[in-house]
Amino acid sequence: MRRYGSAVLLLLVGGAVLRISLFSELYLRYVQAALRPYLVISGSLLILLGLVAAVRGMRQRDHEEHDDHEEHGEHGEEEEGEEAEHDHGHSHSHSHGGPRIAWLLTLPALALLLFPPPALGSYSASREEAQRAAQGVGTFSALPAGKVLDISVAQYSSRAIYDTGHSLKGRTLRMTGFVTHGSNGTWYLTRLLVTCCAADATISKVEIRGDEADGAPQTDSWVTVTGTWIPKGKLGTDGAWPPVLKAARVKQVKEPADPYDKR
Incomplete structure (x- = not known):
């Protein structure tokens, strides 16, 4: 799931921006009305980038699964060679994506999407x-x-x-x-x-x-x-x-x- 972290973050932020600017007038709590088109464009671009990142993650996963299938389908190799290949594949699969703590970045975006802060008072x-x-x-x-x-x-x-x-x-x-x-x-x-x-x-x-x-x-x-x-x-x-x-x-x-x- 870590390979989808950037996609999830982009989709959450983009969804939050569109929620306050395209589907409501909550954006007026933060900026002037004249900036609405820029917010809508920015939110749409973030959604698009999130979808692109998700598709790339899926293709990368399919490619890795295909490589693993070919490695496990080979015959006649020595046991030591198989273990070495397994270790290489294992390390390769964990080399993608960032640390798990990076998922915490989704919390502010999720909070903005679900609980937009009030206007200044x-x-x-x-x-x-x-x-x-x-x-x-x-x-x-x-x-x-x-x-x-x-x-x-x-x-x-x-x-x-x-x-x-x-x-x-x-x-x-x-x-x-x-x-x-x-x-x-x-x-x-x-x-x-x-x-x-x-x-x-x-x-x-x-x-x-x-x-x-x-x-x-x-x-x-x-x-x-x-x-x-x-x-x-x-x-x-x-x-x-x-x-x-x-x-x-x-x-x-x-x-x-x-x-x-x-x-």
Whole structure:
């Protein structure tokens, strides 16, 4: 079976990649949507390589069995010669394949296939330092009209910290994210922003205040919060971080298929 180790590993990894990218949207937990075609192509190539490796292993096995049959079918040889040939064949049969411990490499691939890890959440957010958008203080473009404006956590954070035009003032805003907790009962609406993949994720979060914020939801639960902007600190300074929203409504929702934020 050791000769099939590389084939099994390739098939498991390829199957896992296709499972999260071709047959579901789980890949959005790890990379941007634009990378989906590359994942599908990569998974397909791994499957193809695994099948090629399996076929080569089968042909090699048949060839070795044929050689063993010819060796055992010879007559008239001395007993010592037969033993020498047997030892040679025995050592030859064990010279293929790697050490048995190499089979442990299949465990991560099997785990990814059966139990894909969740998207980044509160643990990742708690390890992230307060990171600001790479922009200076200035006037932002006007927000679209509407009674209730849907806005991302990242957009709200940028405008609350940097916008000298105070475009958030007087607007009713609605945002969705997961819950993280601070000290003294403080909780935040949090979202992670990815540029390429989960490895480069950065955090945006908004402190939720008001009567509707009492009784903070459970950590990592997803909520949609509707409310209004509360100015805080001097624009462009650490005192403005994190921005604050006065909640008029907090509604628990399901985790979206794409859990990461947009600028």
